[in-house]
Amino acid sequence: MEELPGVELLPEPGEPKILSAVDPSTSGHEGQWRAEVTGWAPIVPDSIPYRPKRIFSFVSGAIIALFMGIIVVLWQSDLLLLQLPPAKSEWAFEESEIRELQDEGLSGEGVRVCMVDTGISLTHTSLSDVDVVFEDFVGNSIEPKDYGSIAHGTLMAGILLSNDFQTGIAPNVTLGMAAALSADGDNNTGSETRVADAIRWCIFDFEADIISLSLGGEQDQSSSREGVAVSATRQAIDAGIYVITAAGNDGGVNDDGFVSAPGNVNLAITVGASDSDGKAWKRSSQGEIMDSEGNLREYPHQKPELIAPGVDILSTGMDDQWYTSSGTSDATVFVTGALSLILEAYPELKPNENSTTACIELVKQALADSISTDLQHDSVEGYGQLKAKAWLNQLAEDTNC
Numbered sequence: 554m555e556e557l558p559g560v561e562l563l564p565e566p567g568e569p570k571i572l573s574a575v576d577p578s579t580s581g582h583e584g585q586w587r588a589e590v591t592g593w594a595p596i597v598p599d600s601i602p603y604r605p606k607r608i609f610s611f612v613s614g615a616i617i618a619l620f621m622g623i624i625v626v627l628w629q630s631d632l633l634l635l636q637l638p639p640a641k642s643e644w645a646f647e648e649s650e651i652r653e654l655q656d657e658g659l660s661g662e663g664v665r666v667c668m669v670d671t672g673i674s675l676t677h678t679s680l681s682d683v684d685v686v687f688e689d690f691v692g693n694s695i696e697p698k699d700y701g702s703i704a705h706g707t708l709m710a711g712i713l714l715s716n717d718f719q720t721g722i723a724p725n726v727t728l729g730m731a732a733a734l735s736a737d738g739d740n741n742t743g744s745e746t747r748v749a750d751a752i753r754w755c756i757f758d759f760e761a762d763i764i765s766l767s768l769g770g771e772q773d774q775s776s777s778r779e780g781v782a783v784s785a786t787r788q789a790i791d792a793g794i795y796v797i798t799a800a801g802n803d804g805g806v807n808d809d810g811f812v813s814a815p816g817n818v819n820l821a822i823t824v825g826a827s828d829s830d831g832k833a834w835k836r837s838s839q840g841e842i843m844d845s846e847g848n849l850r851e852y853p854h855q856k857p858e859l860i861a862p863g864v865d866i867l868s869t870g871m872d873d874q875w876y877t878s879s880g881t882s883d884a885t886v887f888v889t890g891a892l893s894l895i896l897e898a899y900p901e902l903k904p905n906e907n908s909t910t911a912c913i914e915l916v917k918q919a920l921a922d923s924i925s926t927d928l929q930h931d932s933v934e935g936y937g938q939l940k941a942k943a944w945l946n947q948l949a950e951d952t953n954c
Contacts, residue, residue, distance in 0.1 A: 585742045586734065586770045586782065641719045642877075644829045645862030649887055650942035651722050654894045661723025661893040663900065666713065667755035668765045669748060671701030671741050672732030673710045677869040679717040680710065683728065688754050690733045690747050702736035704871045708878055709767050711869030712886040713893075719867060722890025723897075729759035734768060745770060745782045752785035756792060762896055762903045764789055765889040766798045767882035769813025772845075779814075779845065786815035793908025795916065797889045799881035800825040800857040801838035804933065808839045812856045819844055819854050820913050822892075822920065825933060826863025826884040833933045834864050837881055840932050853921030855930040861887040861939035891941035892916070898945060899952045912954040919947040 646652045673685060675697050687697040699707045714728060715721035731751035734743040748768065755761045770782065779787075789796050798821050801813035816823035825837035840856030843849060850856060863884030870876040895916075896903050902912050921928075923944045924937035 586745055586748045586768050587740055587742050640867070642862070642865065642867040643719075645866055645887065646722070648829070648831060649862055649891065649939045651887070651891060651894070653942040654891070654898075654945060655720070657898075659723075659894040659897050661713075661726035661890070662897055664723065664726045664893045664896045664903070665729065665760060665762045666723070666726045666765060666889060666893055667729035667731065667759050667761035667763070668706065668709060668767070669731045669733050669751040669755065670706030670709055670767060671704070671734045671736075672699040672706045673697045673728075673730045674699040674704060674707045674871055676872050677707065677711065678873055679715040679719070679869050680707070682716065683710075683714045683724070684726075685710075686727070686729045686759060688729070688731045688751070688758070690731060690751050690754075691735045691743070692732075694732075697730065698732065699871070700732055700735035701741045702739055703741075703876070703878075705734070705741050705767070705882070706730060706732065707870060708868045708876055709765070709882060709886050712866060712883060713765075713890050715869055722887065723893035726893050729755055729761060731755060731759075743768075745780050749781040749785040752782065752789060756785075756789050756794060761789075761794055763795045763797060763889055763892055765885060766796065766815065767880075767885045769799050769801050769816060771809070772811045772814050772817055783815045783818060786818050786821060790818065790820045790910060790913060793904030793910065793912060795892060795904075795913060796821045797885050797892065798823050799885045800840065802826075802836045802880050804834070804836040804838050810839050810841055812838050812840045816856065817841070817845060819850075820910055820917065822859075822888060822917060823857040823935075824863075824881060824884045824888050825857040825860040825935060826879065826881045827860040827934075827938055828864040829862075831938050833860050833931075834879065834881075836879075837863070837884075837933055840935070842932070852928055852930065853917050853936065855935070857933075857935040858917065858920065859888070859924060859935040859937060859939055860884065860933075861891075863887070888939055891939060891944060894941065895945050895948065899948060901952055902948070902954065915951070915954045916948065920944055923947040 691700045713721050714724050716724045731754050733747045733751035734741045755764045786796055798816040800816055800823050812823050826834035861884040864879045865877045866883040867877050921936045
């Protein structure tokens, strides 16, 4: 089919074989997409640089008196300093069974993960020597760059890739980072068209196995057709690519009862956030019981599908700073990382040129079965808490798709 300049071809709801030409710049069609840090108006994460502490050892009164002058000189010159690192988020890796898979030698080797976010800064020592392919949809930078007000993309990448101090979930994956969001005050936003372009880059140029979307837009219930970013997400899934998305951070009294788009796409894996007690984070978004076509969602595609660690998660910031952040963004990366380890263990589940959605459906079934004992679904917690080892073991029974 010959392409039409300046328009998007979108499937009609209920009739995916019928495509309508839509001008993305039309008023009402273009939306703003936010990186899901700690809400639709994200709170800046806590910066936790290494804290210098002075060391002073009392030996005896005589020695102190003798060397007092020397100690004062060293004290004033900052030679007696000890760098105390921030507390790790080890509970998150243990509770999600990530460390169990790593103990089996899994690291994400051979798996291609694409993130659509604010970009990435490689100035942090824990991100040195990482394998990153960068594409800039915000500016025109060739070198990796983070456009976020709080380095959101770097935070998410660190959870996955950190190779020092706190080992990331899958440090040996090949990461594609598509910078599509940028600072907007304290928020990180981007146009829906830009997000869609970035997703398509992940599909066709980077050739991702997994696309990780720690972002989201509000579902427009009044629209007669889905937006271009949702359409691009469906395009990825139709190609057999796994799409992991954030449920959203509007939970609680302000919850609109819908996960953020494109988490509403049926075969996407939509992730809520949990705390160190394994309970759903108070701001994790509630999912709807009906899909976009008005059909009742069924097991294992009810939204969200699960919760994963997403409260006070330590990760890499700009330069050598460490940040803690909370949100479904963080939780999304935990599921992305867990799936990366699983695809390394079972490479036959990775997409190829002949892929359909069959492997995605198999993997989603195994995910739900691994955490749900009674097939029950909760509108906030999904089928339960991420258990990476159990997910892997469930797939061991059948990887034929």
